[in-house]
Amino acid sequence: MVRKTDSKSLGRRDLFKGAAVAGAGMAAAGIFGGATPAWAQTPVPEEWDEETDVVIVGAGGTGLAAAIEILEAGGTAIILEKSGVTGGTTALSGGIIQASETPLQAELGFEYDTHEDHYQYYIQAAEGIVDPELVRVLVDNSADNIAWLEAHGIEYTSLSGVNPIPSVDPALMQALRIHAPRTTEEVPRGGAVHGLALAASAEALGADIRFETPATALVRDPEKGVVGVKAASRAGEIHLRARKAVILATSSFDRNEEMARSFSPQQLWAIQKGGQATAITSTGDGIKMAMAVGADLAGMGGTIGYAQPGIGAAVAGIWVNKHGQRFVNEDGHYAYKSRAAYQQEGSMAWAIFDDKVREQAATVLGSTTDLEDEIAAGTVTRGNTLRALANQLGINAAQLQATVELWNTDADNGEDNLFGKTVGLQAIDEGPFYATPVYEYNLGSCGGVKINTSAQVIDVFGEVIPRLYAGGMVAGGFIGPYYPGSGTAVASTVCFGRIAAQNALAEEAWE
Ligand SMILES: Cc1cc2nc3c(=O)[nH]c(=O)nc-3n(C[C@H](O)[C@H](O)[C@H](O)COP(=O)(O)OP(=O)(O)OC[C@H]3O[C@@H](n4cnc5c(N)ncnc54)[C@H](O)[C@@H]3O)c2cc1C
Incomplete structure (x- = not known):
């Protein structure tokens, strides 16, 4: 049975406005900031508070891309957001994105670039750590994702490249692949351009975003898989039934010292000695929730580190x-x-x-x-x-x-x-x-839950966790022991966010 709560009545339309611009003020952790959720596997409740096709956890870059994809395909989604704004770290970023074989490249004289060269560059940079199939998906979909972003209001106007990496054949890095969006005086940051455009598209589609409503646990049924999410709403604890699937879009464990200590000494070094530029809500919640239902991890240990003397x-x-x-x-x-x-x-x-x-x-x-x-x-x-x-x-x-x-x-x-x-x-x-x-100015940690090319989360035994998907930086396996180049993270949000959405929506609803 579905029981309504009042967690929805947060003035969604108002909260969308200027969301990504206001992203810098992520202090909106608000009433839940600092609370320690209970990270235990949650039993299937006898009664659900609400239901939808897909519950998306996080309204940053990945979550917004996934939401748009689902709503445009005629599905329904509830998007839980821990902070008071959309955009997450994506809205604070440069908004630049790596892609190959794009029209902008052809226009600017890099028509010789190929997905294969792009793929080989990532593989050579990764020192054998990545899942090559995930890299293949990231690269092969890159031009299509640029086109999709352009269709959603972002215009890419310039290209840049990556500075030398010793293990990578320089020939693979000659073509410029880093696409930068057009910025304006009002919105001078590329990530805000990206975040605002996706937030506007989501809003136009009537996206149902619950601000200051952090997910606190996934609900896993022994047979059906992940069937819902427990969250902390203003009205109290709620259980959301996901008829089809749940998508994790909560980013990595950028600001979580304890997780950094366990998984990434370099991230710990960055947190303790360098500077941190990610959203304050990026504390590894999605990874922990997934671990609590058996998820395996991949690609842990690297950082998006900007050595900064x-x-x-x-x-x-x-x-x-x-x-x-x-x-x-x-x-x-x-x-x-x-x-x-x-x-x-x-x-x-x-x-x-x-x-x-x-x-x-x-x-x-x-x-x-x-x-x-x-x-x-x-x-x-x-x-x-x-x-x-x-x-x-x-x-x-x-x-x-x-x-x-x-x-x-x-x-x-x-x-x-x-x-x-x-x-x-x-x-x-x-x-x-x-x-x-020389210390690291940290733009995030790398690594997260293990996914396959369908963005399904994989458990510690190598099996798919039914009805659980993940995209963007909450997932791992496509980045090696260090971040391979600007534009990879945002590319992953669009790529795996969209793939997660398509496959989540294609799931058969459970009864
Ligand atoms: C200053 C800076 C510049 C950067 N520039 C670039 C760039 O130009 N190009 C590039 O590729 N990468 C860049 N990066 C890295 C990149 O921006 C991020 O890695 C990427 O955007 C993360 O996207 P995401 O969708 O995974 O997470 P986010 O966009 O951070 O979204 C995660 C969302 O989940 C929410 N959330 C977290 N926990 C919960 C919970 N329990 N319940 C509900 N919601 C939750 C968060 O509040 C957030 O809104 C930059 C990073 C920084 C800090």
Whole structure:
């Protein structure tokens, strides 16, 4: 029997307005912020409060894409959202998305790009960790997903590429695949453009979004599979019956220290030492709920990490570890560099530079700082000699000296013999010298519930958990030990969100 609750009467139309723009104020964890849900498997209730074809958990990028797909196909859905706004981290993102064989690529001269090259690039970057079939699906659907997004109000106007990754054949990365949406003065952030467009489409379709109503558990029937969701509504605990299926769209465990400790030491390092830019509601709820009904995990351990030294190192300078050695191409792909910095002894690395770099950085980065404030705050260290600098930081001074000498020779000869860096080849030869630690600015954790190419969640025995789907960053298996390049995460939200929706809706309703 279906009993109505009043959790629906939240002024849906009003809450949609400006949702993604307001995404920055995700503080809307509101009345449930900080509550600890009971992550136990929930018995099938004798009475359901409401019912629908598909319950979607999360109204971020994945959830909105799934909702649109279901509503356009004539199905019904209830979308549970923990915060007070739509968009999630997607609305806070750059909104850029990787795709191959698209009309924009052809228009801008990259008509030679192929899904196969795109696929091989992902596979080579993944170091054998990914499920190749998921990568194939992500790539093969990428152009179609761009077309789908354009049909839903997003216009892609420019392309960019990924900085070098040592394990990837450069030929596979020549075509620019990162599609950026047109932004406006009112909506200058690509992710907000994306989030607002999808929220508007969902609203136009009459999407039923329950804000500040976090799902707290999945209801799994021993025979039928996942038949509903338990949630914490304003009116109290509710049980929503999903006639066909449940889709998890809650993103990863970006801000959950405990889960990071268990699954991703690099994510823990990022949380504790770096900065965090994801939605505050991104605490791994979907992964835990899925684990509670037997889900397996995949792709755990990587991060969307933006190695972020202080002033200057983005332009030139070198990075060294505590032994005074360089360890990576400082102009390489950001997440690859992040992992490399994290992997150094003590997870410590420093960017080393001199006044030339500081002055250039002031121009390039728009900074006018003379670094006195940073030095006083301890985020930048200065030494008149390399030895003095090294001694202050506990870096091996003799090795630092040797490293800088080799770097200077290579810079003068125009060739980085160690890591093949081609940008910022400039000697560090005049004191004072500076160092600033390299930490990860974190855009999210990677890895989540294991899915197959139909976006069905797989259990620890390798079996499909009936009627449970997942898409976007709550799922894992298509990203390897580090994030392979901008635009992969948002691509996964559209790709697996839509696939999850199509297959969830195709399920036969249970009685
Ligand atoms: C600053 C920044 C820039 C980025 N730029 C890019 C980029 O340009 N391109 C790219 O590909 N990637 C980018 N990323 C990464 C990317 O944005 C995210 O990984 C991706 O958007 C996540 O999408 P999602 O749909 O999985 O989750 P989200 O969009 O975060 O949606 C998850 C939703 O689930 C809700 N939720 C969580 N728990 C519950 C619960 N228990 N019940 C109900 N709802 C719940 C959340 O509140 C949220 O609304 C960026 C990340 C950041 C932080």
